[in-house]
Amino acid sequence: MSEPDDRVIPSVPAPAVGDGYAPRPASVPPGRWKAWLAVIAAMLAIGVGAAAWLDARRTQRDLRVEIAQRLAAVETSTQAAGKAQTDLATAMRDAQARTTLLETRIAESQAQQAALEALYRDLAPSRDEIALSEIEQVLLVASQQLQLAGNVPSALTALQLADAKLQRLERPQFVPLRRALARDMDQLKAVPFVDVTGLSLKLDQGIAAVGTLPFAMDERLPPPAAAGAPTVDEPAWQRFLRDLWGDVRQLVRIESSDRPAVPLLLPSQQYFLRENLRLRLLSARIALINHDDASFKSDIAAATAWVGQYFDTRTKPVQALQASLKQLAATPLAGEMPDLSRSLEALRVLRLSQDRAPGRPAAPAPAAAR
Numbered sequence: 001m002s003e004p005d006d007r008v009i010p011s012v013p014a015p016a017v018g019d020g021y022a023p024r025p026a027s028v029p030p031g032r033w034k035a036w037l038a039v040i041a042a043m044l045a046i047g048v049g050a051a052a053w054l055d056a057r058r059t060q061r062d063l064r065v066e067i068a069q070r071l072a073a074v075e076t077s078t079q080a081a082g083k084a085q086t087d088l089a090t091a092m093r094d095a096q097a098r099t100t101l102l103e104t105r106i107a108e109s110q111a112q113q114a115a116l117e118a119l120y121r122d123l124a125p126s127r128d129e130i131a132l133s134e135i136e137q138v139l140l141v142a143s144q145q146l147q148l149a150g151n152v153p154s155a156l157t158a159l160q161l162a163d164a165k166l167q168r169l170e171r172p173q174f175v176p177l178r179r180a181l182a183r184d185m186d187q188l189k190a191v192p193f194v195d196v197t198g199l200s201l202k203l204d205q206g207i208a209a210v211g212t213l214p215f216a217m218d219e220r221l222p223p224p225a226a227a228g229a230p231t232v233d234e235p236a237w238q239r240f241l242r243d244l245w246g247d248v249r250q251l252v253r254i255e256s257s258d259r260p261a262v263p264l265l266l267p268s269q270q271y272f273l274r275e276n277l278r279l280r281l282l283s284a285r286i287a288l289i290n291h292d293d294a295s296f297k298s299d300i301a302a303a304t305a306w307v308g309q310y311f312d313t314r315t316k317p318v319q320a321l322q323a324s325l326k327q328l329a330a331t332p333l334a335g336e337m338p339d340l341s342r343s344l345e346a347l348r349v350l351r352l353s354q355d356r357a358p359g360r361p362a363a364p365a366p367a368a369a370r
Contacts, residue, residue, distance in 0.1 A: 129354070131169055135162040135177075136347055143340045150196065150291045150337050156188045159343070173350065180346035187338040194333055196288060202324050203285045206303075209321055210277050214312045217264055263310065277306055284328070293333040300329045 142158035145151040163181045166174045265273065284299035304325045311318045 128169065128171065131165055132347065132351060132354075135165060136351075138162050139340055139343055139347060143344065146337045146339065150194075150289065152188055152191050152193070152337075155340070156185060159185045159188070159340075162343075173353070177343070177346045177350055180342040184338070184340050184343050191338065192332065194291070194331070199288055199328060199331060200285055202328060203281050203288070206321050206324055207278050207281045209317055210274050210281070213274075213307070213318055213321065214315050215265065215270060215310060216312045265310070273306070273310055277303055280306070288333065291333050291337060296333055297329060300325055304329065 138158045138161060142155040145154045145158075159181050163178055163185070166178050166181075280299045280303040284296050284303065287293075287295035287299060304322065307313075307318060307322055307325065313319065313322065
């Protein structure tokens with residue numbers, strides 16, 4: 001390094017400004033400029049490096065904090081997921097246990113239901129058997145109505161109900177029974193309608209009126225016209241002659257009649273005549289119920305003859321009874337009532353075929369067959 005220069009440099013007066021001369025800067029050695037530039041560059045480099053280091057450190061610290069936070073969140077989520085998984089596994093075990101228990105109970109219930117159904121099939125009759133039993137009862141009632149009361153409309157209604165029930169079932173094995181029912185219904189429809197109830201009421205009215213009918217022997221002529229009232233000044237002998245003439249006229253009665261003489265009846269005969277007439281009308285009612293046309297017409301004819309012979313036909317009660325008997329005599333009764341043997345026989349055959357089916361116990365014979 002060079003030593004400092006101690007020499008005195010003479011001062012040179014500065015030129016005046018107004019002389020047009022500009023001052024010159026002092027000259028600097030070139031080595032010093034380079035040193036200063038190197039120092040400034042080094043300082044700048046150090047500052048930039050320090051700033052970069054600080055920034056990298058701050059970024060690293062922030063990254064560590066963020067990573068720590070995320071790791072904590074992940075750990076928390078993992079713990080929650082583990083707890084939820086544990087709870088889910090417990091719930092699944094409980095559900096599996098309940099499902100197993102439920103399946104066991106369902107299997108037991110199905111086994112009990114199968115046993116009950118088997119027992120019900122063994123004990124309870126089938127739908128077809130119930131229908132056949134109902135139809136059998138209907139046919140028996142209809143047959144009794146025909147045989148006892150001759151009630152054709154009721155029997156026809158019963159057969160129609162039985163056929164409608166078989167039609168709803170729609171079984172091929174019921175076709176013969178429906179065919180027999182159709183033939184019996186055709187026979188019942190061919191029977192002429194007889195109003196048994198109305199005719200019975202007419203006979204009841206006639207029986208009730210028998211006790212009040214007047215006999216022909218009891219008829220009376222109308223009373224004679226009353227004579228004129230006597231005057232106040234009529235003599236006593238004229239009044240005596242007029243009363244005597246009236247008494248004589250009552251002793252003798254002259255009557256002309258175009259009818260034969262009516263029979264005379266004692267009181268006891270009158271009683272038995274009324275009772276016999278009632279019995280004839282009751283016998284006609286029984287014949288009507290039994291549809292016995294011959295007996296019915298015979299009883300009505302006998303009653304009509306007795307009424308015309310022994311009772312006063314000019315009175316209204318006798319005329320009303322004669323009109324009623326005439327209407328009854330003109331009513332035709334049905335002949336022999338048809339029976340339901342075809343339908344009952346077809347039902348018996350069908351019941352026997354079902355009882356003999358394989359796998360079914362033998363059932364007792366139906367009431368119609370017995």
